[in-house]
Amino acid sequence: MSSEGVRFEASEEFARRMDAEDPLRHFRDEFLFPLHHGEQSIYLVGNSLGLQPRKAKPYVVEALEDWEKLGVEGHFAARHSWMPYHELLTEQTARLVGAQPLEVVVMNTLSVNLHLMMVSFYQPTRERSKILMEAGAFPSDQYAVASQVRFHGYSPERDILRLTPRPGEETLRTEDILETIERHGREIALVMLGNVNYLTGQAFDMAAITRAAHRHGCRVGFDLAHGAGNLLLSLHDTGPDFAVWCSYKYLNGGPGTLGGVFVHERHARNNALPRFEGWWGHNKQTRFQMGPDFDSIPGAEGWQLSNPPIFQMAALRASMELFDRATMPALRRKSDLLTGYLEFLLDRLPPGFVRIITPRDPKQRGAHLSLRFSKEPRKLLEKLTAQGVVCDFRSPDIIRAAPAPLYNSFLDVYRFAGVLEGHARD
Structure with missing residues (x-):
């Protein structure tokens, strides 16, 4: 299967090659990932709560320090004055x-x-x-x-x-x-x-x-x-x-x-x-x-x-x-590939294990895919969480997975599909 001229492959080597060629790959380093056993989790829930940018804390601290030092004068004299903030x-x-x-x-x-x-x-x-x-x-x-x-x-x-x-x-x-x-x-x-x-x-x-x-x-x-x-x-x-x-x-x-x-x-x-x-x-x-x-x-x-x-x-x-800096056109190009790759890998899982209810046409969707699983989805989500995969559940039976292009990688998607494959064969 291909997307935008890219022929997908179900291999870690392919995922790593796509990441190496990704012009937006360095943006991943600008974010803080929750850790699972000391390693970055596979965070696929940016459609619910995005990750913290590394600069968020220093920017907030700057405003706190200006409040501390300037009091009310910070409205006009802060490093980024508050009146027109x-x-x-x-x-x-x-x-x-x-x-x-x-x-x-x-x-x-x-x-x-x-x-x-x-x-x-x-x-x-x-x-x-x-x-x-x-x-x-x-x-x-x-x-x-x-x-x-x-x-x-x-x-x-x-x-x-x-x-x-x-x-x-x-x-x-x-x-x-x-x-x-x-x-x-x-x-x-x-x-x-x-x-x-x-x-x-x-x-x-x-x-x-x-x-x-x-x-x-x-x-x-x-x-x-x-x-x-x-x-x-x-x-x-x-x-x-x-x-x-x-x-x-x-x-x-x-x-x-x-x-x-x-x-x-x-x-x-x-x-x-x-x-x-x-x-x-x-x-x-x-x-x-x-x-x-x-x-x-x-x-x-x-x-x-x-x-x-x-x-x-x-x-x-x-x-x-x-x-x-990234620009939305560039992010959309990567997102179409990331979500398309996730779709490709999910389609390779054992028949009947999962059904994608999000439209297949990339023009009718964004980053996230909504998934219906034949096995108990709540219990499956608990198992995924225990393995360092972060998705979310929506009643009655949907797990949503969203590879956000600003910080998710093709390797994230490949590893997520690998975890699911293990459960599909249980």
Whole structure:
């Protein structure tokens, strides 16, 4: 089997050769791996919590030292002054998601940002009240959407349209999503999808969905929790109204760290949009005049509420610098090969042991594969953990494995498949 002209081989020699030829191989040394019996674990769960960059600690320590030495003056006199600290991430974030700097801001956490965006972009009317989403969306998204619908006095049972796969299929078909938009477009106020489904690993055609929804007058938003730092995104050109994401998965910002927001440029100066307002979204030139009337910063920054937590941003800076150096096009090329190699090796395991439910088409997936095992998956995961393999389990029967291209290697993938083969023959 081959991918992008590379013919895969099921051998350690091949994996080591691929690693030696990998132009991104040196980025692995920028991260700290959990150890298993003194050796680096096989860490394939970057889609849940990314590894710690080596520079995260010194960057956080720098901010702590400035606080210690400068107190409140650190807002202006710190080595990286705190007042504009979030701006250190703006251009990097814009490049990461294919946006203009005006369109992005790092702030809050994902579910908070999703609520803030729906305040602005979900404005139901009697004729157009529905939200279209995946039936299998991440639970927090389902809770947020249902609560927004109820907040406006509508019924989640009636006003949330849930996309489900065809009988006997695991993932959604693009034509079915588009047909639903075509059929219900006049009733839909907001199309709100995760651009990569957390459970199946399916990546949706954002451009086609956005075009179809906008043609019917619907607003469009995406949850990029499993897309940012994973897929090659072009949010400005694709044109959704908004997107939100977290930074602790592929972006390696640390547990519970800040998320990001994209608001398309066409909304940058639309002060007629309803929004929840806070002082950090106020005009920077007059913010400290402490006036009573809100004057929004143009662009995504205008949705900010509070001054940001510096220590979390410091840790995220360490990772975002690495993404900026590596570039998303290069990371996607490697990711397609890594995940393709994992798929190739899994297909060689004894028949019936494992089934990949993530789409086979690389254009419909990112780094992670969702796997159904014929043997008890919970017990299998425990065995993998005992052997230094870190994956995760999603109820009722799925193990997810995600070779993250910024720090995972072909040898990681080969060794993981070897461990699985041992259990397949038990």
